[in-house]
Amino acid sequence: MLFMLSLALLGGICATAIHWMAPVHRTMDLIVPPTISALYAGLVIALTRRPQWTVGIARIALVAGGLALAAPAWLYTLQATLTPGTLLVDTLPPVSSLFVVFLVMLMIFVPGRLAFVLAALGWTTIALPVLVYLLFHREEMWSARGTDLLMAYGPVSIMAVVLLPVQRGLAGKIRRLSTERRRMEMLLHRDPLTGAQSRLLGERRLREALGRDAPAGVIMLDLDRFKAINDTYGHPVGDRVLQAVASGCKELLRGDECISRWGGEEFMALVPEIDASGLSQVAERLRSAIAGLAVAPVQAVTASFGVTMIEPDDTLDTVLQRADRALYRAKEQGGNRVEAAHGQ
Numbered sequence: 001m002l003f004m005l006s007l008a009l010l011g012g013i014c015a016t017a018i019h020w021m022a023p024v025h026r027t028m029d030l031i032v033p034p035t036i037s038a039l040y041a042g043l044v045i046a047l048t049r050r051p052q053w054t055v056g057i058a059r060i061a062l063v064a065g066g067l068a069l070a071a072p073a074w075l076y077t078l079q080a081t082l083t084p085g086t087l088l089v090d091t092l093p094p095v096s097s098l099f100v101v102f103l104v105m106l107m108i109f110v111p112g113r114l115a116f117v118l119a120a121l122g123w124t125t126i127a128l129p130v131l132v133y134l135l136f137h138r139e140e141m142w143s144a145r146g147t148d149l150l151m152a153y154g155p156v157s158i159m160a161v162v163l164l165p166v167q168r169g170l171a172g173k174i175r176r177l178s179t180e181r182r183r184m185e186m187l188l189h190r191d192p193l194t195g196a197q198s199r200l201l202g203e204r205r206l207r208e209a210l211g212r213d214a215p216a217g218v219i220m221l222d223l224d225r226f227k228a229i230n231d232t233y234g235h236p237v238g239d240r241v242l243q244a245v246a247s248g249c250k251e252l253l254r255g256d257e258c259i260s261r262w263g264g265e266e267f268m269a270l271v272p273e274i275d276a277s278g279l280s281q282v283a284e285r286l287r288s289a290i291a292g293l294a295v296a297p298v299q300a301v302t303a304s305f306g307v308t309m310i311e312p313d314d315t316l317d318t319v320l321q322r323a324d325r326a327l328y329r330a331k332e333q334g335g336n337r338v339e340a341a342h343g344q
């Protein structure tokens with residue numbers, strides 16, 4: 001809005017300058033452009049100070065613009081009709097292109113059908129008198145300026161009124177599509193049950209970590225005897241356990257560390273900027289936090305951990321295989337413990 005108003009102000013200033021420089025000075029041409037420039041300058045200042053007045057300011061700008069275009073259209077048309085020897089194509093100021101800009105502004109800032117109604121009203125009061133005059137003065141109509149006026153007030157105006165809503169519709173569609181895309185990305189990146197990152201995003205983050213020089217570690221954790229929890233207390237309770245585990249882990253991890261749901265009851269945490277012993281300590285903290293979870297009526301929730309540092313030549317597969325092997329060892333040794341596997 002501010003941009004459009006500033007452009008309109010610039011247009012007003014240019015028109016003022018053109019009229020002052022013109023060899024013949026007509027009173028109307030010396031009054032309207034400076035008045036409209038002063039008004040638009042005031043509106044620009046008002047909009048920068050009171051952005052909440054945007055709608056009101058847009059209305060004033062449109063009404064003022066419409067009046068500034070209608071006044072010369074009527075005045076010079078009547079003058080050319082009533083004064084023998086005066087030609088409209090010689091006297092009408094160069095306002096036809098501004099009329100198209102006026103229509104564009106109308107279609108942008110006025111919502112829905114009202115924009116069409118106002119465009120029709122604007123066309124009837126600003127363009128129609130000139131077109132009717134030209135129809136009755138064929139020799140003027142076929143002059144260079146006459147055909148120019150005919151085009152601007154005829155097909156070009158209709159194109160502006162018709163194409164802009166099409167463009168607006170497309171812009172709306174693009175906005176809806178990008179909102180939908182963001183929603184889909186959210187769904188792809190979040191596990192809906194636990195709110196943890198999805199495996200897809202976890203893998204992406206892991207690949208990014210593999211591509212960096214900075215040290216980072218991976219923690220794979222798998223709940224112990226989770227099937228028994230489901231079988232004993234039912235799936236809804238199992239779901240609550242998974243949610244409690246995910247939020248417990250999230251609370252303990254730093255902002256740059258992230259936990260992803262890797263599979264049913266398996267999670268992966270990526271811990272950047274850490275060394276091997278620090279990584280085991282983080283896993284140990286997670287293990288003891290999970291062992292301390294109280295999810296009634298479940299008696300105890302525990303998890304096994306496999307941890308590994310990312311090595312320089314690692315790929316996604318090698319680092320995950322190492323973490324899995326360590327996790328398997330932790331399970332073999334009865335679970336509820338952390339096992340580390342470092343090196344290739």
Ligand SMILES: Nc1nc2c(ncn2[C@@H]2O[C@H](COP(=O)(O)OP(=O)(O)OP(=O)(O)O)[C@@H](O)[C@H]2O)c(=O)[nH]1
Binds near residue numbers: 193222239265
């Ligand atoms: N409630 C619930 N259960 C799930 C979900 N996803 C997977 N499971 C269950 O998780 C259980 C995993 O069982 P197993 O692979 O045998 O693992 P486990 O019982 O933890 O055995 P260990 O890992 O060897 O300790 C299965 O019963 C799955 O049905 C889920 O989203 N919600």
